[in-house]
Amino acid sequence: MAQDDEDVGLALGLSLGSGGHRRQRESRDEAPSSAAASLLTLRLPAESGGQPQVVVKREVVRAEEEEYEYEYERALYSSSAAAADDDEGCNSRKKLRLSKEQSALLEDRFKEHSTLNPKQKVALAKQLNLRPRQVEVWFQNRRARTKLKQTEVDCELLKRCCETLTEENRRLHRELQQLRALTHSTAAGFFMATTLPVPAATLSICPSCERLATAAAAGASPTAAADRTNKPTAPHLFSPFAKSAAC
DNA sequence: ACAATAATTGATTTTACGTCA
DNA sequence: CATGACGTAAAATCAATTATT
Structure with a gap:
């Protein structure tokens, strides 16, 4: 994204927060309403007269997300405690500790659906007083944990299946040997x-x-x-x- | 020291759009 | 004008990894 945007962010002393890399989106420091507006004007082809309604709809949802993100950050950085916190560790990665209530709600939502659409994400973030990105990351990590657990379960299942088959194979081998012994010791004409x-x-x-x-x-x-x-x-x-x- | 987990990064896939033949 | 192929950009998702508690 434009270097200018980064500079503005730094000049304002605002952290770009998490997910800076993820999307080459416009600066968070810009007021979301204008950001959304600029997006819309950018995307709406003035000359072509095309009606990219889907894009507009999508951008509106994105604008909502960013609006909340913006509100969240403003609230965060306007508080003196947060400001002091920020001063202390400029570049250090602060790890969020979710409260029991937050975790419980996230877990509940995950049980319902392991993925979130942008609207749900924003709503949940508001409810939890978190950034949408944090909710998104949580779901991402949660999916990864679920998958890992499932892999472990599958692995255990396969192991047991393998053991059973090995045992069965041994048994059949023994049976075959007995049969062969019996065959050789007896005349076919018998x-x-x-x-x-x-x-x-x-x-x-x-x-x-x-x-x-x-x-x-x-x-x-x-x-x-x-x-x-x-x-x-x-x-x-x-x-x-x-x-x-x-x- | 170690496990759990939040956060980051890079890659891939999907989707929508514009352009051109 | 309609259409399909192609390129592009943004967004969503994932896997791997790092960093913090």
Whole structure:
């Protein structure tokens, strides 16, 4: 923004306060009404005759915000205590400590909505006797905290899920080893000669159609079987000795 | 010393507008 | 004149960081 504006601010001994960087807006030291007016005249194309009503509306809301900001700062700096405070720490960043009531109200509003529109922001700032920018920052930080907390919760959930899956994987590996041991120790013909059910894990060719049982390869998983029958199947309920439903 | 959190900074996205072919 | 592409500026939001209590 114009260096002149900065100079005026310094000459008046007013702090630009927080958020100086955020928007290249006009100087806060200028009376808001004139600031808004100048904005409007700047934005309204005198020659073009265009009607940028949306812009005007937006600027009016912004003007409201700045008007309050201006009032707030005037009140702040007109008080002797604040002036003394300011003298003491010219460049030091003063950290606001919100009162219990302020925090409670902010929390309440955040529960309703995690974001604020400019009007709500100004209204809440007035109610709390804070600058709109402070309310805005609070909401910003609050959103960040919420997100962080949620990330932690999600992380914990994933960790537990991973543990469960690892355990399940181990169990299935053990089961597979048992099945393999059983298969190798038994003659294949044994099953053919008896009426005993064929272990699913050993089934590679479908006895009825003599095709490679896809269930034994890709579809051998219990979920694949469930997909075909539309029945929900939990892996731990799957019995490798159940009759193959490949065909 | 450390945690909590207000404030700052820089980047990105969204929105509205003007210009031009 | 209408329209779409493009550039620009302002504002909103976020993530990362700093500084204070």
